[in-house]
Amino acid sequence: MAFRPFMLIFIALLLLTTTTTNGVFSFGEKELLSLKKLQFSLKSSKPSFCLSQKSRSENGATILEMRHRDYFSGLVTDWNQNHQIWLRADKTRVQSIQARIRNLVSGKTEAHSQTQIPITSGVNLHTLNYIVTVRLGGKNMTVIVDTGSDLTWVQCQPCKQCYNQPEPLFDPKISTSYHSIPCKSSTCQSLQYATGNLGICGADAAVCNYAVSYGDGSYTRGELGSERLILGTIPVENFVFGCGRNNRGLFGAASGLMGLGRSDLSLISQTSNTFGGVFSYCLPTTDVDSSGSLILGGDSSVYKNSTPFSYTRILPNPQLVTFYFLNLTGISIGGVATQSPSFGKAGILIDSGTVITRLPPSIYEAVKAEFLKQFSGYPSAPSFSILDTCFNLSTYDEVDIPTIKMQFEGDAELTVDVTGIVYFAKIDATQVCLALASLTYEDEIGIIGNYQQRNTRVIYDTKVSKLGFAKEVCTFS
Ligand SMILES: *[C@@H]1O[C@H](CO)[C@@H](O)[C@H](O)[C@H]1NC(C)=O
Numbered sequence: 001m002a003f004r005p006f007m008l009i010f011i012a013l014l015l016l017t018t019t020t021t022n023g024v025f026s027f028g029e030k031e032l033l034s035l036k037k038l039q040f041s042l043k044s045s046k047p048s049f050c051l052s053q054k055s056r057s058e059n060g061a062t063i064l065e066m067r068h069r070d071y072f073s074g075l076v077t078d079w080n081q082n083h084q085i086w087l088r089a090d091k092t093r094v095q096s097i098q099a100r101i102r103n104l105v106s107g108k109t110e111a112h113s114q115t116q117i118p119i120t121s122g123v124n125l126h127t128l129n130y131i132v133t134v135r136l137g138g139k140n141m142t143v144i145v146d147t148g149s150d151l152t153w154v155q156c157q158p159c160k161q162c163y164n165q166p167e168p169l170f171d172p173k174i175s176t177s178y179h180s181i182p183c184k185s186s187t188c189q190s191l192q193y194a195t196g197n198l199g200i201c202g203a204d205a206a207v208c209n210y211a212v213s214y215g216d217g218s219y220t221r222g223e224l225g226s227e228r229l230i231l232g233t234i235p236v237e238n239f240v241f242g243c244g245r246n247n248r249g250l251f252g253a254a255s256g257l258m259g260l261g262r263s264d265l266s267l268i269s270q271t272s273n274t275f276g277g278v279f280s281y282c283l284p285t286t287d288v289d290s291s292g293s294l295i296l297g298g299d300s301s302v303y304k305n306s307t308p309f310s311y312t313r314i315l316p317n318p319q320l321v322t323f324y325f326l327n328l329t330g331i332s333i334g335g336v337a338t339q340s341p342s343f344g345k346a347g348i349l350i351d352s353g354t355v356i357t358r359l360p361p362s363i364y365e366a367v368k369a370e371f372l373k374q375f376s377g378y379p380s381a382p383s384f385s386i387l388d389t390c391f392n393l394s395t396y397d398e399v400d401i402p403t404i405k406m407q408f409e410g411d412a413e414l415t416v417d418v419t420g421i422v423y424f425a426k427i428d429a430t431q432v433c434l435a436l437a438s439l440t441y442e443d444e445i446g447i448i449g450n451y452q453q454r455n456t457r458v459i460y461d462t463k464v465s466k467l468g469f470a471k472e473v474c475t476f477s
């Protein structure tokens, strides 16, 4: 290709706009990643579980500080083992999402019985997730944020089986604003859509029992109640949530979970009079010093995006009301478009609870081939769990990483942050992997995981069914 003067000017402009944050320099179609700086920030992560995230209100929006649940043992020697466990849990979540989608599409609903709630062998597994703090019945509750489920719940007194949490358990008996949801109510019936399980009547008709099983084998069971919820400074009266009396799984030390899916019971639907059905998040990286935000409400002046938003349609899918599906039309690596017959064919799900993006095999193979072509000359390393494209970068201080851009219907584009392209399987950089994985079958549902959404403002506008992306260096303040 001949060099033309305008290209030189273009390159000069690119160099002028080069930014340096967290040791990352951007050079157009490649980004320089400083391995040494990244390793340092990973190593200096301390085992401090940070409860009571902050919040504030600004221009009609409620801004909740969002932080990565910190599972680092603080011991670098545990790093490799922890990561194996995280990715195994991620694999289970994806398998269960696929199973749930198959069941929903085929019209099956899971029966509410003890035996059919899948239980994984180890309850000490950890997944990578994000937490915020809200007030429920006057008490702080630090909960996991999940866009892949609808029901919000907390661990509840008296508890049959609860995992350990540092915050006191929610106690409906001492709250005057708590009310039980009767079993013969439309709210109780809406559980079927929200959770895949029918609400169930026990001996007491004043009580609606629920059960939710998650992608990773975790579950919660209890009764539906309503309570005063405060998000930042904004009160929401009679918020319907699950009072969980039998909870087990990968919730870490969080007091429960906040469901941001699409059905009637989700927090977004229940607060749509206040926040207009709009929310957004900016997911920070895993180091403990970084925090991001979950913003409820849509006043764009509160965002700190550094590139303009590009929007794509949220695909309608009456059978799968919980999930957010997008139309992935292409992926470019270092500016080169990859080819696959599967682009634009089926919806890809965007999820805050899955870690690693899963692509249909034909798309993954095309992406991997182009990445290997451009990221050539580096010694390869063995596969790591679900990640099969790995390198030994231990002798490099910094490397040029080809950019990854995902394109969606309507010319929307998600530029994957450079920290979301590589995965440090070994902290000494002897095994650094491309942070994408393949599905087993072409007709499985692709998932955009949270690792690839870091340092991006992702806006969900459920009223007009569109979703937007823009670059943002996540921070709460
Ligand atoms: C509740 O959380 C807020 C921040 O969200 C914090 O300032 C306050 O101290 C917490 N209260 C308790 C009792 O932990």
Ligand SMILES: *[C@@H]1O[C@H](CO)[C@@H](O)[C@H](O)[C@H]1NC(C)=O
Pocket (backbone or CB within 6 Å): 327, 329, 344, 345, 346, 347, 409, 410
């Ligand atoms: C995705 O977008 C492309 C291009 O606009 C279109 O041709 C295709 O039909 C869309 N796919 C779906 C599943 O809506």
Ligand SMILES: *[C@@H]1O[C@H](CO)[C@@H](O)[C@H](O)[C@H]1NC(C)=O
Pocket (backbone or CB within 6 Å): 381, 392, 393, 394, 395, 430
């Ligand atoms: C990685 O590369 C370095 C330098 O070539 C080598 O000494 C080391 O043994 C390699 N490590 C692994 C795990 O392959």
